[in-house]
Amino acid sequence: MTGGAIEAEVAVIGAGIIGASCAWHLAAAGIRTVLLDASGPAAGSSGACDGYVSVSTKTSATALDLAAASQALYPALVARLPGRTEFETCGGLLLIEDEADEPAVAAHAEAVRGRGLDVRLVGRAELAALEPGIAPGMRGAAFAPGEAKVNPYAMTLALVAGAQGLGARTLWPARVDAVERIGARIAGLSTTAGMVRAEQYVFAAGAASAALGALAGVVLPVEPRRGELAVTERTAAAPRRVLVSGRYLAAKSRPEAAAGDADAETRLGYGFVAETTATGQCVLGSTRVFAGFGRTVSPEGLATIIAGALRRYPALAGTRVLRAFAGLRPFVPDQKPLIGRSRILDNLIVATGHEGDGITLAPITGRAVAALAAGRTPEIDLSPFDPDRFTPCQP
Numbered sequence: 001m002t003g004g005a006i007e008a009e010v011a012v013i014g015a016g017i018i019g020a021s022c023a024w025h026l027a028a029a030g031i032r033t034v035l036l037d038a039s040g041p042a043a044g045s046s047g048a049c050d051g052y053v054s055v056s057t058k059t060s061a062t063a064l065d066l067a068a069a070s071q072a073l074y075p076a077l078v079a080r081l082p083g084r085t086e087f088e089t090c091g092g093l094l095l096i097e098d099e100a101d102e103p104a105v106a107a108h109a110e111a112v113r114g115r116g117l118d119v120r121l122v123g124r125a126e127l128a129a130l131e132p133g134i135a136p137g138m139r140g141a142a143f144a145p146g147e148a149k150v151n152p153y154a155m156t157l158a159l160v161a162g163a164q165g166l167g168a169r170t171l172w173p174a175r176v177d178a179v180e181r182i183g184a185r186i187a188g189l190s191t192t193a194g195m196v197r198a199e200q201y202v203f204a205a206g207a208a209s210a211a212l213g214a215l216a217g218v219v220l221p222v223e224p225r226r227g228e229l230a231v232t233e234r235t236a237a238a239p240r241r242v243l244v245s246g247r248y249l250a251a252k253s254r255p256e257a258a259a260g261d262a263d264a265e266t267r268l269g270y271g272f273v274a275e276t277t278a279t280g281q282c283v284l285g286s287t288r289v290f291a292g293f294g295r296t297v298s299p300e301g302l303a304t305i306i307a308g309a310l311r312r313y314p315a316l317a318g319t320r321v322l323r324a325f326a327g328l329r330p331f332v333p334d335q336k337p338l339i340g341r342s343r344i345l346d347n348l349i350v351a352t353g354h355e356g357d358g359i360t361l362a363p364i365t366g367r368a369v370a371a372l373a374a375g376r377t378p379e380i381d382l383s384p385f386d387p388d389r390f391t392p393c394q395p
C-alpha cells in the first residue's frame with residue numbers, strides 16, 4: 001500500500017470468467033495481480049448463461065479458429081484448478097430442422113472439420129438413436145462428439161480460487177468510478193473500496209465495458225445483448241449431449257434481422273439450446289435482444305423458450321420449469337471480441353466483447369493477456385481483435 005492505495009503489478013477489472021481467467025493466468029506466470037469487481041465473482045453474464053464449450057456454434061472463420069484453440073486448452077486448465085468445474089466432454093448436436101437448414105449446417109460442419117474437429121452429419125435414424133427425446137420431425141444433425149460443457153458459475157469461482165491460491169489478491173465489492181490518467185498511461189483507479197495502483201491494467205468488465213472505457217477515455221463499443229434461459233427440474237428425459245438448432249447460428253450472427261418480425265422466435269433472436277447440468281436439470285435457451293441493461297425475464301421470452309424447446313425436444317413435456325434468468329452478452333458491432341494491448345493507453349490491456357462465446361474463449365483470452373502483460377508475444381494472432389479498431393484516427 002502507498003498512501004492507502006492497493007498496489008499490484010497488474011490490476012484486472014471484472015471478475016467474470018474472462019477477468020478470472022486473466023487473473024489466474026497472470027498469477028500462474030508469477031505476476032503480482034489484484035482482481036476486483038463491482039459486486040463479486042460471476043455477478044455478470046458468467047453467472048447467468050449456458051456452459052457450452054463449443055466450436056460448432058461459432059459463426060465466422062476467426063471465431064472458429066479462436067474457439068478451437070481455446071477448447072483445446074480446457075482439459076489441462078480445469079485439471080489445475082481447485083474445486084469442481086463440472087467440465088465434461090459430452091458431445092454436441094447442431095440440429096437440422098428442415099430441408100432449408102440442411103446446406104447451411106452441412107457447410108458449417110465442413111468449416112468446423114477444417115479446424116481439426118471430429119464432426120459428421122447424421123440422419124434422422126441415427127439422431128433418434130443418439131437422443132431419443134428429440135422430435136421425430138428433425139431431419140438430422142451435425143454431430144461433434146468432442147464438444148464439451150462446464151458449469152460456468154463454478155468455473156469462474158474455480159479460476160478465482162486458483163488465482164488466490166497462486167497469490168492473487170481479490171477485492172470486492174469494488175466498483176471503478178474514476179480512472180486517473182497521466183498522459184498516455186493509467187496512474188490509478190478510484191474504486192468504492194479505495195485507490196488501486198498497478199503497473200498495468202486489464203479491462204474485463206463484460207457488458208459494462210463501454211462505461212469503463214469511457215472513464216479512461218478509450219472507445220470500447222460493447223453493448224448488452226440480453227439472453228434468457230429457463231431451468232427445469234431434474235429429469236431422466238434430459239439429453240446427454242448439448243443440443244443446438246442450426247437456426248441458432250443465424251440468430252446469433254444477424255442482430256438486425258430480429259426487431260419487428262411477426263414471428264416471436266425471429267423477433268426475440270431465439271435459438272434452441274438444451275444443456276443438461278451435473279444435477280440432471282435441463283437448461284433451455286435462449287433469446288438475443290438489445291434491451292438495455294435490464295436483466296428481467298420477459299413473459300414472451302420465457303413462453304418462446306418453453307414452446308420452442310417442446311417443439312424440438314418433446315420428451316420434456318410434463319417436466320416442470322423451476323426458474324428463469326437473464327444474462328447480458330457483451331456484444332461488439334463487428335462480432336469479434338476486443339482482446340489486446342491498447343495503443344491509446346500504454347499500460348492498458350483489453351479483454352472483453354465475447355458475446356455468446358465467453359465461456360468457451362476464457363482460457364485462450366487469459367493466456368494471451370498474461371503473455372502480453374509479461375511482454376511476450378501471444379501464441380495466437382490478436383490482430384483481428386485489436387481493441388482500438390473503433391477509435392477514430394488521431395490527428
Ligand SMILES: Cc1cc2nc3c(=O)[nH]c(=O)nc-3n(C[C@H](O)[C@H](O)[C@H](O)COP(=O)(O)OP(=O)(O)OC[C@H]3O[C@@H](n4cnc5c(N)ncnc54)[C@H](O)[C@@H]3O)c2cc1C
Pocket residue numbers: 013014015016017018019036037038039040041042043044045046047048049050051052053054174175176177204205206207208209212226227228229285286287326327328329330351352353354355356357358359360361
Ligand atoms: C443466455 C446466455 C447463454 C450463454 N451461453 C454461453 C455458452 O453456452 N457458451 C459460451 O461460451 N458463452 C455463453 N454465453 C456468453 C458468456 O456468458 C459471456 O460471453 C461471458 O460470461 C462474458 O464474461 P465476462 O467476464 O466478459 O463478463 P461478465 O461475466 O459479465 O463479468 C463482467 C464483470 O465486470 C464487473 N464490472 C463491470 N463494470 C465494473 C466496474 N466499473 N468496476 C468493477 N467491476 C465492474 C461486473 O460486476 C461483472 O462481474 C452466454 C450468455 C448468455 C447471456
